[in-house]
Amino acid sequence: xxxxxxxxxxxxxxxxxxxxxxxxxxxxxxxxxxxxxxxxxxxxxxxxxxxxxxxxxxxxxxxxxxxxxxxxxxxxxxxxxxxxxxxxxxxxxxxxxxxxxxxxxxxxxxxxxxxxxxxxxxxxxxxxxxxxxxxxxxxxxxxxxxxxxxxxxxxxxxxxxxxxxxxxxxxxxxxxxxxxxxxxxxxxxxxxxxxxxxxxxxxxxxxxxxxxxxxxxxxxxxxxxxxxxxxxxxxxxxxxxxxxxxxxxxxxxxxxxxxxxxxxxxxxxxxxxxxxxxxxxxxxxxxxxxxxxxxx
Numbered sequence: 151x152x153x154x155x156x157x158x159x160x161x162x163x164x165x166x167x168x169x170x171x172x173x174x175x176x177x178x179x180x181x182x183x184x185x186x187x188x189x190x191x192x193x194x195x196x197x198x199x200x201x202x203x204x205x206x207x208x209x210x211x212x213x214x215x216x217x218x219x220x221x222x223x224x225x226x227x228x229x230x231x232x233x234x235x236x237x238x239x240x241x242x243x244x245x246x247x248x249x250x251x252x253x254x255x256x257x258x259x260x261x262x263x264x265x266x267x268x269x270x271x272x273x274x275x276x277x278x279x280x281x282x283x284x285x286x287x288x289x290x291x292x293x294x295x296x297x298x299x300x301x302x303x304x305x306x307x308x309x310x311x312x313x314x315x316x317x318x319x320x321x322x323x324x325x326x327x328x329x330x331x332x333x334x335x336x337x338x339x340x341x342x343x344x345x346x347x348x349x350x351x352x353x354x355x356x357x358x359x360x361x362x363x364x365x366x367x368x369x370x371x372x373x374x375x376x377x378x379x380x381x382x383x384x385x386x387x388x389x390x391x392x393x394x395x396x397x398x399x400x401x402x403x404x405x406x407x408x409x410x411x412x413x414x415x416x417x418x419x420x421x422x423x424x425x426x427x428x429x430x431x432x433x434x435x436x437x438x439x440x441x442x443x444x445x446x
Contacts, residue, residue, distance in 0.1 A: 373409025
């Protein structure tokens with residue numbers, strides 16, 4: 151069977167990418183029946199990394215071999231979910247989110263081959279929630295800076311999703327780029343989020359997945375007490391193994407499932423960001439809904 155879709159699920163960070171990756175990993179039988187070939191997250195780390203040219207060029211042969219294997223097994227689509235592929239979301243001298251997206255996206259397209267049945271699925275979320283969540287992720291990973299230090303130099307004005315969306319449309323064609331709202335989809339629950347992702351990605355028969363019931367909570371963020379603990383203990387952790395162990399402890403005992411989500415931005419800052427970006431975000435989602443074709 152000729153591959154019907156090469157689905158690139160490229161982020162953004164903190165929009166449920168871990169949930170998608172681990173759900174598809176755990177639903178291997180359903181994926182096989184539906185003709186969906188999810189590329190393991192470890193393959194993305196190995197073959198793509200942070201999307202730099204040298205990393206992607208070195209991994210191109212491995213990436214294409216995985217896709218060829220899926221085709222040999224008569225899979226309908228390949229899902230490559232890797233939120234690091236477009237680089238990091240912030241740079242102090244950049245006027246918008248993911249300033250390296252155009253270059254890194256071009257690296258990935260070149261590595262995979264120009265003539266592919268592209269389907270890009272990308273999630274955006276409110277700028278205030280994105281900023282706070284990404285900061286908490288840095289603390290989860292071992293940092294101990296406070297939020298004001300983290301925000302220093304970033305301001306409140308360099309966080310538009312528009313240039314990223316335009317870059318993806320320029321690379322893969324607007325008809326092949328689906329923009330979704332993480333805030334709206336996750337508010338409907340994990341099952342609805344997963345179903346909406348898959349129906350946006352592929353026209354495959356999804357009946358093997360049943361009701362999309364999935365109990366595990368993947369990569370939960372830290373609660374307010376956990377943030378206090380992490381900022382005190384992270385400086386004492388000596389190596390990646392200790393940081394990984396402590397992160398697991400925080401997620402099990404001090405996540406935002408058990409403690410309030412930390413309040414980091416002031417209400418005035420939130421209001422300024424809403425006034426600056428909410429209408430633009432809505433227009434981007436509406437534009438994608440108008441221009442993206444139905445999945446294959």
